[in-house]
Amino acid sequence: MVQRRILSLWFPRLGAERLVRRMRGMPAPAFAVVGEEANRQVLTSLTAAAEAEGLYRGQPLRDALAMSPALVTRFRNPRAEAQFLTALRRWAGKFSPWVAEEPPEGLVIDLSGAAHLFGGEEGVLGAVAEDCAGLGLTVEAGIADTVGAAWALARHAGREAARVRNGDAIDQEARATRSRAAKRHWIRGGPAPVPEMPPVPQARISAPGQLRQSLAPLPLAALRIDDDTVHGLARLGLRHVGDIMGMPRAALSRRFGLGLIRRLDQALGVETEPVSPARAPLHFAVRLTLPDPIGLAEDIMAGIDRLLPALAARLRDKGRGARRVRLQLFRADQSMQEIELGLARPSADPDRLRPLLMLKLDEVDPGFGIDMLRLEAHVTEPVHARQVRGPNDPGDAPGRSAAETALDDLISKLGARVGMEAITRLAPADSHIPEKSAKILPAAWSKPAVDWPPPRTPRPLVIFRPEPLAAPEDPMPPARFRWRRRDLVTTAATGPERIAPEWWLDEPDWRSGTRDYWRVEVETGERLWLFFAHGGAVSGGWYCQGTFR
CATH class of the missing domain: 2.20.25 (N-terminal domain of TfIIb)
Incomplete structure (x- = not known):
């Protein structure tokens, strides 16, 4: 049986370095990303140069600018950061197909049976470091038998345990004061000493079967528990993971809840924690490359007739129906025309897609000829088959289904001409006010009202x-x-x-x-x-x- 090995990657400066990559050539000695937190602007990500000046994550922006007036800042874009992490997940697929995201700044990779392809686990870490250096990213890694242990080694190996903040210890001095401590003692007339950059934590590898030995010296925050639990344990003198490994579980759960016990069991491998990779996005597209350019509407429609059955087959295999379809026509002069249309109801039937595409052929400009056609269903929805129980069943009657289909086709054809948003229908609303007793809904994204409650007295037309x-x-x-x-x-x-x-x-x-x-x-x-x-x-x-x- 293959020993399970997990690689955890942490990008501590992901938000800042993502923007720095786009600002190449722009001088920015200290750069930080600003976000909203508790109705105030705080630093959410910093570069190494900004941290060297004593700035830290979560610091209010006004305090950071007072310490470093030359600080360059940009507002945070959480969606762009999530997309960048997704791009890194695709890059990490070179090491193993089992890659999952740990938002907002981490990845977890199941290396079981794949590390030997890179010369062992050390080779994997070397490849990660080399690739991230080329990408301009700071990365810290950890390898262990469990997800929790690898996460702990990547983020907390080599760090001190949390202490109760009483203000007596020298390391509890204010961050701004500590950052300038090296500048206090220098000989008059000479330049002030430049503080040394803190060493970058090296990757940590836990030997197979050595989880307890690797986790014992780590701080309790390495168990992925909340700060209140960490400080509560620290007040009792428990600062390392090893301090609670041998303690009775019942007492810990009564005092700090089952979350602490669960995280400890996950890190030690008592409770399994699988790596769930992201599913590949559904993609429905077909294309036809032509030996000679075409320009007649009949030829274009003949090509579409060859693409529609293949697209419909792919949609049916996944139980999906096209809601929006995009037709791309690539011309011989390297230009491209795009036509998009929508359907009132999702469908994988070529006979329902073909009339809509024919309505759009008047907009096609073949230019010097079209040499490739591409048909894509970029918006799809699940399609469930309807079972006909009998002719007396009003809900699934064949006649009613045909009428609904005809209405959907009519809405789709009108939408291809004037736009789906321009076709609306009325639906009942819960209000006694006459002008608010009905609401206007898009016909393509709503169903006809079946039980419309009649008013107590007739309403004017x-x-x-x-x-x-x-x-x-x-x-x-x-x-x-x-x-x-x-x-x-x-x-x-x-x-x-x-x-x-x-x-x-x-x-x-x-x-x-x-x-x-x-x-x-x-x-x-x-x-x-x-x-x-x-x-x-x-x-x-x-x-x-x-x-x-």
Whole structure:
């Protein structure tokens, strides 16, 4: 059986060195990355030159600038740092296929059975150091039998254990004071001595089966526990991992929780901790290289007909459906045209993709000829097969499924012309206010409303913003009123329906208070939707808000 060996890589200056790589040629003796923490700007990553001036991670920016006015800073971009770590994960795949990320600055690699390809574990560390030096990155590494032990060796080997901060020890002096301690004692007339750069911790390798011996001298923070637990143990005089290895587990768990015991067991190999590599991203694309350039629409469509079945087969194999499709046409003059379209519902059926691509052929400019076609489904979603239980099943009836498919195809064709975002549908909303009883949703990313609760009284077909009427200030329907420059006579009125706004929301149009709605028919045959506002923050009165057709 192959002995399990884990390599942990830590990039302590990842954020700063990522930006320094892009600033080559720009003088930056001290550089740091600034982020937000507890509503203040602090340093999140520093270069070696910045640390040599006494700056440290987590230091407020204003204090850092007071110590080092020449400090160059940039704001942190967590997404870009995550993408850079993903790129490093792909690079680390040269050592083993089992590589996982440990955000925000680490990688863990399962070297079991792969170290001999690089001349042993020392050869692996040499290759890592050489590659990272070429990339301009600082790296610290550790190799052990478990993930926890390798993590501890990479980050804490050679460091002192945590101590209770009481201010008596000389090493507990302020960071800014310690950084200038070497400048205090120098002979007058000579230059002040330049502080020596701290040595870079070397990689640590724990021999197989020697976990306890390797972990015992390390500080308790090497167990990946929180700072409160570390300081709580330090107050009891427990500063090293070896101090708690032989202690009763029940007492430790009662005092500090099961998290401490779990981390200790993971580091010692009592509890397994697998390395879970990231799954390869799903990629659905096919291409067709042509022997001679083409330019006719019929030839382009013939090429698409050859690509669609291959793309559909790949989608079906993974149980996916295309939601957005991109067609790339590479011309003979090394230029490229790209056409993109969307579907109302994910699908892997070539018969549903082909009409949409035909609608876009008018936009194709072949130029001097097209010599390669590439079809890619860059946005996909899972597609689940529907089982038809019988003709009396309303949920899975064949007729209903065909109708839904036809509606989806119609939305897709309209979206190819005017854009998917321009096609909308109404859905019920939970509100008594008439104008808020329905919400507008994109038709391609929503389903038709099945159970739309009917209102207590009929609503007009046309609803507009309230328009004031010239009528008496009386809650009962007026016998005569003036609206839109016309004098109207009431012949019938039905109501009222009292509606009050949500008290927890401030609706500007409803500051006139509670409304009484009436359906009023006038002599001209029109049926209007009137309401009387009882007044509130704004004076009330009679208004018209809709018409019944």
